[in-house]
Amino acid sequence: MKPYYPSLILLLILLLASVSAVFAQTELIAISGVVREKGTGEALPGVSVSVKGASVGTQTDGDGKFAFKAKLRYPFVLVFNAIGHDVQEVEIASAGQPLAVSLEARNILTSEVVVSASRVEESRLKSPVAIEKLDIRAIKETPAPSFYDALESVKGVQMLTSSLTFKVPNTRGFNVPNNFRFMQLVDGVDMQAATLGVPLGNAIGPTELDIASVEITPGAASALYGMNAINGLANLSTKSAFTYQGLSVYQKVGVNHVDGRDRDPSALTETAIRWAQTLGADKRWGRG
Missing domain, CATH: 2.170.130.10 (TonB-dependent receptor, plug domain)
Structure with missing residues (x-):
C-alpha cells in the first residue's frame, strides 16, 4: 500500500492557511475615546456607542469617556446616539489614538403629557383617568x-x-x-x-x-x-413669571342691548394688564 503521508501533510497545510486567514480578518480591537457637546465642549454622559451592524457597544461614563474591546475587522463604523443630540457615525479605518467626538444639540418637540396617580396600585390599562x-x-x-x-x-x-x-x-x-x-x-x-x-x-x-x-x-x-x-x-x-416676561395688555369691547328695546345700546368692556419681570444681578435688569 502507498503511504498517505504527503496527502495528510498537504491537508494540514491548507487547514492552517485558512485558520490564519480567518484570524487575519478579525482581531481583538480596543476602542476608547471621549464624547463632548459641540459648541459648549461639555462632556456628555450616557451616550450610546455601538458598532454599526454588530451587537457590541457601550455607554459613556460621567466624564463622557468610553472604552470597550471587540473582535472586529477594519474598516468599521461607530454610531454615537444621545437624547437631544443628532446621531453621528464615525468610520474607523485603522488603529490610532483615542477618539474625540462632538455631538450637535437638537431641539425635540413633544406633546404635553398629563400624569395622574391613584391611591391603590392598579394596572394602567384597567384604570384610565380622563383628563x-x-x-x-x-x-x-x-x-x-x-x-x-x-x-x-x-x-x-x-x-x-x-x-x-x-x-x-x-x-x-x-x-x-x-x-x-x-x-x-x-x-x-x-x-x-x-x-x-x-x-x-x-x-x-x-x-x-x-x-x-x-x-x-x-x-x-x-x-x-x-x-x-x-x-x-x-x-x-x-403663566410663570420667569417664562412669560414683559408687559401684556388686552382690551375687549362689545355692545350690550343691541336691539334697544329694554334700554339703549351700551358698550361693554373688559381690560386686563399683566406685567412680569425677574430682578437680580444675572437677570435682565441686573446690568446697565
Missing part, C-alpha cells in the same frame, strides 16, 4: 367671550348660569344651579368661596392674560382629591 386640557392655543382660538366660557367646549363639561355675574362648570350631568362638590384650583390652591362651598365662576380667579392652561378631571375620577371633588375638578395653571 381634558385646554391649552393656551385653544384659549386664544376659542370664540367664547372669555377663557372660562370656553370650558363649555371641553368634552364632558357643561356650563350652568347661576346668576348674572358668573357661571359654574358641571361635569356630572346634574342640572343644578350650584355644583357642590366641584373643586376649582389655581396652581393647586383651592379657590372656592369659603361661605358657599362652590366656585364663583372665575370671579376671584386669574385673568385671561395669566392663564397658561386649564385641566378638567370630570366626574368621579377626581375623587382622588377628596370628598369636595367627587363632582369634578378644574385646575387653572397660570
Whole structure:
C-alpha cells in the first residue's frame, strides 16, 4: 500500500492557511475615546456607542469617556446616539489614538403629557383617568367671550348660569344651579368661596392674560382629591413669571342691548394688564 503521508501533510497545510486567514480578518480591537457637546465642549454622559451592524457597544461614563474591546475587522463604523443630540457615525479605518467626538444639540418637540396617580396600585390599562386640557392655543382660538366660557367646549363639561355675574362648570350631568362638590384650583390652591362651598365662576380667579392652561378631571375620577371633588375638578395653571416676561395688555369691547328695546345700546368692556419681570444681578435688569 502507498503511504498517505504527503496527502495528510498537504491537508494540514491548507487547514492552517485558512485558520490564519480567518484570524487575519478579525482581531481583538480596543476602542476608547471621549464624547463632548459641540459648541459648549461639555462632556456628555450616557451616550450610546455601538458598532454599526454588530451587537457590541457601550455607554459613556460621567466624564463622557468610553472604552470597550471587540473582535472586529477594519474598516468599521461607530454610531454615537444621545437624547437631544443628532446621531453621528464615525468610520474607523485603522488603529490610532483615542477618539474625540462632538455631538450637535437638537431641539425635540413633544406633546404635553398629563400624569395622574391613584391611591391603590392598579394596572394602567384597567384604570384610565380622563383628563381634558385646554391649552393656551385653544384659549386664544376659542370664540367664547372669555377663557372660562370656553370650558363649555371641553368634552364632558357643561356650563350652568347661576346668576348674572358668573357661571359654574358641571361635569356630572346634574342640572343644578350650584355644583357642590366641584373643586376649582389655581396652581393647586383651592379657590372656592369659603361661605358657599362652590366656585364663583372665575370671579376671584386669574385673568385671561395669566392663564397658561386649564385641566378638567370630570366626574368621579377626581375623587382622588377628596370628598369636595367627587363632582369634578378644574385646575387653572397660570403663566410663570420667569417664562412669560414683559408687559401684556388686552382690551375687549362689545355692545350690550343691541336691539334697544329694554334700554339703549351700551358698550361693554373688559381690560386686563399683566406685567412680569425677574430682578437680580444675572437677570435682565441686573446690568446697565
